[in-house]
Amino acid sequence: MIQRIIIGGSGGQGVMLLGKVIAQSAMLEGKQVTWFPAYGAEVRGGTSHCMVTIADSGIGSPYITAADTLIILNQPSLGKFKKLIKANGLLILNSSLAEAGRQTKIKVLQFPFTGIALKLGNLKVANMIALGVLVAAQKTVKVNNILKVFKSMAGAENPKLLEINRRALEEGLQLNHG
Template sequence: MEKRILIGGSGGQGILFMGKVIASAAMLDGKNVTWFPSYGAEMRCGTANCAVVISDEPIGSPVFSSADILVVFTEASLQKFTPRLNKDGYLLYDSSLITHDSSIHNGAIGINVTALARELGNTKAANMIMLGAAAAITGLLAKEDLFSAIESDMSECMLKALSINKRAILKGYEIVENQENSYFRHRVCT
């Protein structure tokens, strides 16, 4: 099994952190992992994306041309990275910030993560809500491994955000499990 994940958005949205948590959780599950961050020189509000590869086998390169899972938080990232998504891949996008034409990709799933994060009291938690939703949709990562991954980051900033991040991950799982229509915007299946 090898899964290639591409996450795109703007600096300050937690794009790189989301990828780092995915990589850490997969390592805790005993998988081989690469995490390849990329960001614009301006950081906050500039472009940001990262590529994560998870595999049972050794990984030859962190660089890939096509993704199995694409997660985007901005319209620009949607336009830039959708051509790299496999035909049968997952496209998850923040429907709070992106107006998506479902003809771009079948199976696209919009989740109103920014609005949900606002309800939790911190819009910076949108990335963790999306992470929980992506894990629930794909079945790729266990909830316990995600929690362990965020608990292992002992920086002062992350320790302050630990509680909200855990609640946000749980909210992502909950939205998918209940498919709450007010947050779960599109799902076009073929």
């Protein structure tokens, strides 16, 4: 089993963090994993992305040229990465800030992550709602491992921060069930 995920959005949307949470959770499950960031002059407002590969055995290239899953949080990133998704791949899209257009060869799950995050009271957790959708759809990693990772992250020593991320994840899990 090997799963290749590209996560794209604008600088400040927590694209790198989302990738790291997935990578750390996969590590807790004893899987092989690589996390590879865009490391150019990425700035808040510009596009930013990372590539996460999860596998049962050794991973060759950490650089992804054909993705099983795309998580896209803004329109410019969709333009940049939609050509890299495999046929029958999954696109998880933030419909608050991007439009999928007509897609026939891939599966699309789109929800207004940014809008939902605002309702939860923190714009920045749109990324974790998207993570909930990913996990509900593909069982990429286990929810309890994600919660462990949340707890281990330095910023999450703050109980309010931990709680809002947990709620965002939960919200995402529900979306895909609904």
